[in-house]
Amino acid sequence: MSSNIELQFQKKKLPSKVFNTGIFLMFIGLLGIILSYYENPLRSAYNNIILFLFLASIGVGSLFLIGIEYLSGAVWSVPFRRIPEFLSNILIFLPIIVLPLLFNMNNIFHWLHPEILKADELLKSKAPYLNVQFFIVRVIIFLLIWIIFYLILFKNSTKQDDTKDPTLTKKNIKFSAAFMPFFAITITFTAIDWLMSLEPHWYSTIFGVYYFAGTVLAALSSSTIAIVLLNENGYLIQGLKEDHYYSLGALLFAFVNFWAYIAFSQYLLIWYANLPEETIWFLNRWEGNWKFISIGLIFVHFVVPYFGLLSQPSKMNPKRLLFMSSWILFAHYYDLYWLSIPNFSKDSFIFSWNEISFVLFAVGILITVIYKQSNKYNLIPVGDPKLKRGIDFRL
């Protein structure tokens, strides 16, 4: 049976057009980023936070998806497990992307300034956690954890292509189990470090879960985009159809609802208790025309994807699924923008070439990574013992 699959799967190289587009976008983006850093370093640093978290969301979220597949023994997602595996390759580049942030920490985080720290009792009591040394140590450790788990999981998975050794799956199940608690802790503290500490007085205990919901959505939607595009153009294996699309769409739909549930839980408690130190965070996002961005978040991140993915055919139709997953990926950027930029520009939102060049860079690097990886490795995990059943999966 397994030889049969290999016959069906023919490794095709992606057209170099894809690579050129990716490199072009990346180059334009990089140029914009450098110019932006010259023009307004602080604004660029805030955008850099968004870029870092956006790519981390996709990379770590993809690792989470892979881990969940191994742990739950899922079958339907096996034929396109390579896509999140390729996407999590972005983790390798995160240390470079975080570097400008570490040099600009003094501008971004006002809890760093000794004169502010001295006058502020609250910040003094948070100083054992919020200090430069510990912050940098955390960033490095988190990146190391992610990259190590990525290397282990990916290496075992690609090794299986040649050896067809089913024990590698078992090994990866164990590593996935080990990864999960690390994932929960690192993703929570990443959200606290980079987003919550922008306003160090404010705190919300559900914030890590909130960012986790966005993380999974970003990874899932970017994987779905790549899967639909590759499969519709025949780069994946034959036999992946509606049933697989439906499962991806259903998972997206579930996490759209999960995000809304968590976001509303956070809002409801703060609104109800009405404590000044908590409501200030939402009030900052209600100032000037930020109000429209805040209201827009409900529609962009919940209402539109909810109704867009509600019906069964919309999850099966590749065109609609492609549109909705691109929308959700955009919604995650919108969410990160809404979380961070109000701390930089308090009165009104700002969006111009500075922001766009960071977005272009992110899209470019993602395309380039997918192209590079897909030419190096098989687009299908041909050695996975569950592959045949995965292709045969029907609702």
Added chain:
Amino acid sequence: MKEKILYGYAGIFNTADDVIKAAKKVKSNGYEKFDVHTPYPVHGMPKAMSLKPSKLGYFALIFGLTGALSALLLTYWISAYDYPLVIGGKPFFSFPAYIPVIFEVTVLSASIATVITMLFIFFKFPNNAHPLNDTDYMKKVSSDKYGIVILASDEKFEESSVEQFFKSVNASEIFPIYFDIEELNANPKILEPKFLLFLLLAGIITSGATYFTLNKLLYMVPFNWMMEQPKLNPQQKSSIFSDGFGMRMPVEGTVARNYLPYAYKNQPEEAEKYLVNPLPVNKSILELGQKKYDIYCSPCHGYYGEGDSRLRGQFPNPPSLHSEKVRTWPDGRIFHVITEGQNIMPSYSTQLTVDERWAIIHYIRALQRSLNAKETDLK
């Protein structure tokens, strides 16, 4: 044995793969009226049977939206129109608080209404019988076998050809299923006029009895005796007194127990002379004194009476209780200060009972001794 009416032909299969293959062939052989029964949902079955997507989802959507809308109206009507109450300083119509309610009602109405719709459309409520119920076939397909039934009402149906077909797809058992004649002729009892009348009567009687009890019976003799007693409730009107009030002022000069008026108003020297602490010094009295001191005195005087107020300079700090002056004051003088107040210190006579004041004085003495211990204390 009575005459038999054929319902359909059944084929039993041993594996899920077999039944899927067979179901595909049933369709391609031109049979339209057939059904597949499996002990668990088998992946790929809707496609193998080429079923159209279920319409049930639309009912769920409609009922869900109806639920959402009615919950919105309900919450609005209750808290903004019919009985507006200020809760937590929020506006009467505060939408975020209603979202959980709306969400719950949406889910509840969608799920209940979908189940009821399913009963009506697919099981043809009030009918609760099915020819497959209680057959050998049903026993098998609800434990470990998979089955297909081709109905006799199908246009292409012909006993021999169906049997032949089942053989060709390797069914392990093939047998006919007959209607249960008694069941076929029985009318569903649930819509019988007698039963409906009974339901109606039961409804009228229970609601009538409830209404009668709560609105009439309670106001009749003798049940109203508990309610209508010859007494006045607080704040009721009364015709007995000329001022029309039911409640009376106490007679002038009345003193409540344990609340004797203070005898030495504005006479600190007299209080010093004549007042003596009536309480013994023991652990329970000192603990009472400490508790009350920590609540009422410590905000300004500090926990140890050093005048180090906890109000961070928002209020002038009082002098220390360890001064020579206070240490030499007799208990009566301190009692006077607590009762009447002094300078900006207000009177604490409403917060502290007489005994509590004396207990506090014992505690203050203990605090003073702790800083200015005598030689004899060390022994």
